[in-house]
Amino acid sequence: MADLKVRDGTVSNRKITFFVALALFAQESTWNFYDNQVPVLLREHVSSAALVGLLMGADNLLGIFVQPWIGNRSDNTRTRWGRRMPYIAVGMPLGALIFLLLPWATSLAALVAVMFLYALVANSTRPLAESLVPDFIRPERRSRANAAVKIATSLTIIVASLISLFVVDEHPRGAFAIPAVIMLLATAVLIAKVRDSRSPAYQAALTEDAAAGHAEARVPFRQVLTELIRDPDRRRLLLLLTVVLFGGAWFASRSLITPYGMQALGLTRGEAGGLTLPSGVAYLLACYPAALAAERFGRLRTMAFGMIVFAVALAAGTLVQTATGTVVVFCIAAAGAAAFSINAVVALWNLAPSSRVLGTYTGLYAVTWYLGGFGGPALIGAMVDLTGWHGMLLDIAVLATLAVLVIVRLGRLQRRHAAAPVAF
Structure with missing residues (x-):
């Protein structure tokens, strides 16, 4: 694990960039497949295109409230694993399991409930994975890392399209397992390789906590x-x-x-x-x-x-x-x-x-x-x-x-x- 301590060399930057890109690739694989196939599931229960669009857009509305909240909560978390990884290690597998339930919802109420739970968990993990970039990588190199992450997330559009094209017609429920498995495998790699407690930003935050004193350590x-x-x-x-x-x-x-x-x-x-x-x-x-x-x-x-x-x-x-x-x-x-x-x-x-x-x-x-x-x-x-x-x-x-x-x-x-x- 010592090799993930960010030094001045580019190797450690490349490693953490790869892991962040992997995390977001896995998350976006489920998001894009969700956007492709959940409208079809909704159409089995409602005929109104406006209602389908409203329900599909609710995840973005939820993100407006959840993402800054979870980002701030993680900022104030201090564990031996760091401040992002504890949430990622729990949230990504939970999101994958909820995602698997989507095609099994037999009523509109059940489907909307599962959609809400998935959007809640998925919106909670995305900003945490993104925040690993500034946690580990020094300011002047962050654009390169973010470019690699953007490329990885953009490729998930192709992945979702391929699953829809080759799997959905024959296995409409089983197809949901592919993005879920990708997310579970990515989580396993992150748990094994990443401890953001060793990141420069986390160490700087600990120093600032000590200087501020216990009463001022938390930033609401x-x-x-x-x-x-x-x-x-x-x-x-x-x-x-x-x-x-x-x-x-x-x-x-x-x-x-x-x-x-x-x-x-x-x-x-x-x-x-x-x-x-x-x-x-x-x-x-x-x-x-x-x-x-x-x-x-x-x-x-x-x-x-x-x-x-x-x-x-x-x-x-x-x-x-x-x-x-x-x-x-x-x-x-x-x-x-x-x-x-x-x-x-x-x-x-x-x-x-x-x-x-x-x-x-x-x-x-x-x-x-x-x-x-x-x-x-x-x-x-x-x-x-x-x-x-x-x-x-x-x-x-x-x-x-x-x-x-x-x-x-x-x-x-x-x-x-x-x-x-x-x-x-």
Whole structure:
């Protein structure tokens, strides 16, 4: 186990990056298969598409409350295994077992109950696994690690699709066992190999606990939120606002593309639904270069450049409204979005005031991203109602431009704090 103590060499960084990527790969394998197949289970009990959509979206709503809470709870946990692993070691196997129950629910009430339990447990483990990155890896290398993690989680879309394609028709219940087994195996590896009590951030938190004294060792979530809001340094709030705005633009570009393709481009439902497939590959290819660019040019500059590329590409898509042109535009936009998504949470980690609140900040990032995912499509949909489908890409570009303006302001504040030890 001594080999997981992070030293200056890159080998230990690669090991912990692999383990975090494995944890999130396992978790996202169940999430993506859940998104693929649970709507079908719901349709066996209800005919309303709106109700199915509402029930499927409830997990994101639950995440808004659960993820910052569990992140803060883990921040205040002290055990010989560390502060994240005790929850991961229990939560991931429990989530796998609950996941196995989904196809066996024989009534709507039972299915909704199992869905709620699964979403509760799954939302509790995700931010903890993500928080292992800033726990172990020093600030200047976190973008590389996060890029590897994003690539791993993106690949789970392919895994879920393959299980659906080759297994579900013949074994509709047994297919749920494959993602569950992946999660159980990943948990076994993590339990055997990872003790975050040995991470630099955990050791720094213990030092801060000792300096603060027993009465001040625990940092409640309310205290973290109050400090964030009242702090005259507005960089963290501006960064979270950027996440909300750009998250809204990103989710709108993904969730509304099928009706856009049908209404503006005259495509069939299937053809319109496939418009974003090449852009998924472009996103994966751009992840690691985005991390390297952040190390060379700075995270804020890389994020701003990526958002500008995203906005300009979609604005150009308004002028070239063909299926081929839209595919090209979305590939360019996805590459720009990667520059933002790989580096945004890293920038927030590096702005955290203490090693004791890294899990809480992971949860805060998730909340703002989910809020963007909830509000962005609704806002763009309202603009489409006013201006028509042909202007949708320009509407999204305008929302992304607002995010660029906020990060430009953030960049100015960062230059004023250039002496602060923050690895942008």
